[in-house]
Amino acid sequence: MLNRVRPGRADQILQQAGSMSRLVAMGPSELQALGLSKAEMARFAILQEVHRRSTRVGFDRPRITSPRSAGTYLLPKVQGWTEERFGLLALNAKGELLADRILSQGTATATLISPREFFREALRYGATTALAWHNHPSGDPTPSREDMAITARLRSAGESLGVPLADHVVLGSDRWHSFRAAEGWDSCH
Structure with missing residues (x-):
């Protein structure tokens, strides 16, 4: 069975972080300081990676030439x-x-x-x-x-x-x- 986030938990975490961009940029120790459990942190790491990949321009590989x-x-x-x-x-x-x-x-x-x-x-x-x-x-x-x-x-x-x-x-x-x-x-x- 899929574990669900408690109602209001996401809002609580977002409010503590201050902004979505700040939340997405947080590392493990910062997430732990917000009170996320190890299981929540593991799920969040997956979401951070999905977000990082989805914000890249297009599907082409970025070129880093300078x-x-x-x-x-x-x-x-x-x-x-x-x-x-x-x-x-x-x-x-x-x-x-x-x-x-x-x-x-x-x-x-x-x-x-x-x-x-x-x-x-x-x-x-x-x-x-x-x-x-x-x-x-x-x-x-x-x-x-x-x-x-x-x-x-x-x-x-x-x-x-x-x-x-x-x-x-x-x-x-x-x-x-x-x-x-x-x-x-x-x-x-």
């Missing part, structure tokens, strides 16, 4: 997040999106990721290039020393594996930082 296209695609995704999350865009040779994965969720100021975890996922999806991204809940996309260090490690690992790092984009509240653009990767030979 820092601007990456920022434009990713910025709406991270709105309202209060924890850092680190993700991967696995891309084919034409820059078409093969997979969009969150690999790590941390605290308000940090998240951990290793090149091994990052490229294992990229290879799993058959990526020819991989784009790293993470958000700064403070709203300021200025990269930290740690951001610079992981970018260098990811670039090195990607070169060794033959899956170059396309970019590392740090997302703030209304703007982003592209390591590719800032460091002139396209002019390096």
Whole structure:
């Protein structure tokens, strides 16, 4: 038999979240803080994924071919997040999106990721290039020393594996930082 949500429960959760967009962007710890049970959180994760997929433009794969296209695609995704999350865009040779994965969720100021975890996922999806991204809940996309260090490690690992790092984009509240653009990767030979 299908479990039904108690009458008014959905309204109560929405009211606590403040808005639908805020609710859709919430992570597990935020949902738990709203009082969702593990079963409710599991069902909600499915709905979040359905929503994410349904809000993509058309059925074509998005093309991520520049820092601007990456920022434009990713910025709406991270709105309202209060924890850092680190993700991967696995891309084919034409820059078409093969997979969009969150690999790590941390605290308000940090998240951990290793090149091994990052490229294992990229290879799993058959990526020819991989784009790293993470958000700064403070709203300021200025990269930290740690951001610079992981970018260098990811670039090195990607070169060794033959899956170059396309970019590392740090997302703030209304703007982003592209390591590719800032460091002139396209002019390096």
